[in-house]
Amino acid sequence: MSKTMTLTLQIWRQRSANTPGSMQTYKLEGVNEHMSFLEMLDVLNAKLTKEGQDPVAFDHDCREGICGSCSMVIDGRPHGPRKGTTACQLHMRTYKDGDTITIEPWRAKAFPVIKDLVVDRGSLDRIVAAGGFVSVNTGVTVDANATPIGKKNADEAMDYAACIGCGACVAACPNAAAMLFTGAKVGHLVKLPQGQVERRGRVLRMVEQMDLEGFGACTNHRECSEACPKEISFDAIELLTSSTCAPRSRTTDLRRSLPQRGRRDPRRPRSRLRLEVQQLG
């Protein structure tokens, strides 16, 4: 027989981006240990709906740990306590009867809250649009096996490409930096011959976009890869900084010196990085 439990849930409620939010407490009975965390929230929402209260909004889609939609800080940890596990793959057998669980949205300047646990992560897409690709149009005619790629490199590329774009790394970082996310894309492409040509420009553009979006700088806390549900290695950030041929401290400095959009002092000379980005077109 499966066990059931009664839980106390403390959940961040916020009607919209412009209204202040607060933590609210809910008691939930009859939670089955085999439920997923999101199924537990479904049960809460059904109850709230029946009682005429506003259910809790949260993002989710695949519920298989691959789409990167689900995004909640559970007891202070993005995606909750289980290592390498997204919130949707967390199951209630992790908890016991009588537990209190707090649930909050990702918190970062670049992720404004839309409602309750739902945030706007469009900034991550814009980082990719700035350079996270190989510039190749549809219709290439080179045979796929024309360029052999060593298994080790291919496997490492895959390790980085496994990033699901959830943003937990940002939520975990005291500076709300997106270095692991960006580094994962850089790492994926830099490990492959196809990614070589644009290697330098890609990094500069993506890093510039990161700054424009208001993500913070990396100061080596390493919380990001701890929280990452795909366990993306912190080496990704190393790869990112080394791809610009500048040591990490320099890159961080360069990044700090980047002007914010619309706030650049016209008398100040453009930073070298900005100039390089412009020359790249």
Place this chain on the structure above:
Amino acid sequence: MDLNAKIPDGPIEGKWDRHRFEMKLVNPANKRKYNILVVGTGLAGASAAASLAELGYNVDCFCFQDSPRRAHSIAAQGGINAAKNYQNDGDSIYRLFYDTVKGGDFRAREANVYRLAQISVNIIDQCVAQGVPFAREYGGLLSNRSFGGAQVSRTFYARGQTGQQLLLGAYQALERQIGLGKVKMYARHEMLDLVVIDGVARGIITRNLVTGETRGWVGDAVVLATGGYGNVFYLSTNAKGSNVTASYRAHKRGAGFANPCFTQIHPTCIPVSGDYQSKLTLMSESLRNDGRVWVPKQKGDVRRPEQIPEDERDYYLERRYPSFGNLVPRDVASRAAKAVCDEGRGVGPSKMAVFLDFGDAVRRLGQNVVADRYGNLFEMYERITGEDPYKTPMRIFPAVHYTMGGLWVDYDLMSTIPGLHVLGEANFSDHGANRLGASALMQGLADGYFIIPYTIGNYLAQAKLPKITVDHPEVQRSLAGVRAQTTRLLGIKGRTTVDEFHRELGLVMWDYCGMGRTAEGLKVALQKIPEIRARFWSDVAVPGANEELNPWLEKAGRVADFLEFGELMCLDALERNESCGGHFREEFQTPDGEALRDDANYSYAAVWEYTGEGSAPRLNKEPLEFKNVKLATRSYA
């Protein structure tokens, strides 16, 4: 309804080449004068939007998730087929074509399938050029596996995350075009109606899911790549948001819906554990390469699997299908599992499961090799069930997975409404009554990268498209209709949640229109569904307001469509008095329980035409001709 598929003349090998030559072209300088609306950013939509923008068209692109990268394609695990014959094991374009037609139980259009097999090889080249990290051998060349009952190794894969990697390739190409300003991306926008002006698709209506704003968009062509409708069953392996709304609303505007009852039930999913269950998780089919499926020989055997000796186990797939064994196609494997559970030999707490056992594989290959091949799947299984598949056999059961039916399209992927093109799982074209493993990813990318960029030009070059704006009365009329539905849903303020209605519908669909169907049962369903629908419209509880993020309002609209569409599926299943592929009518089977096709009477695509609310849909038929593959009974024995 005009169902001329416009298949080019000539021998099958040359049709596509010839057609490409004969198609009208849009002058490169003129392309930027056209605006194309692409709905959906899965493999089909993202590849189409990116490729069209590269050619110079202006594209507006929509998806309901918060990012185009989260489309349901991301979840595909196993792989993508291509007739590269890198393994020198006898594969060819012709063999992939043949396997797909046969696997689809002779209910697909030959010419389309042949083109798909031809294009498959270009897809792999394209993806590798984008940086898709496919699995490789130590020599650095691409690795392949055999998949889903194929007897050659033609499946390319990226660990257990092939869909993710292919989608990220397409998504990155799309983001590149967004960065260049050629595509305008509207995430968290849901299409709620199609705008048809003078019989031509000219626009769509969307709701902004953050602000609730409903607005019209106009363009020169509309491309729907909105995925499959497996969620009509409530429980399926599809992502929670997958739905039929875009297709169904286009259907109500005149697009023919083909073979709605053709549903694929995947044999290897994690069984249902309780009534709170919100979705089912697929365990990749590749597991059947090394796992052995069995149940106890005896009914009601409650011993733990380890305690059941070898000679008291029934490896029923190996027994019934000695040459294909555990690798029979999905429909066959699913029905066989249902049959043993119906006999009372199912396992696990619900008795609705069979074992998938890796004991032999671990002994034969060692735990390391098994972990290398399936490690991430085993972990996923352990996370969900709390059991360790290295030690105890997995429990699996079939679940709804894919829908072969979809909007009818011609050879150019255009629906019965001129200007409305349909790609990917949303169309009906290539898989007949049963899709082979690793062929959906192939089809989505073929449609998006390599077919629509040509055929849409052919359409635009010939279409006479008067200039219109969003102020056009038809746009305003559609807009008013969408707003009225929203107001109505929010105004009911009933007592039953949207999910409760969805579950109820899902159970009816599963019981009567699932793995086994009978005329009698389908008639019951056809009575029950309108009854649930009536209750929905008087008692559904939709909390919140329109002018905010409101997931329950979104869902209510989707379930409202499922409640109409489910009826169409049952009608289609009732009309088709034969068994073929995923459509198994219990009245039509051989003495051994295999599907019994009726080629004399049912060798056609059933294309349904909407005739108005409360009026019976009209059935039209596109006859299928098999000139290259000889009609034969599928046999996997």
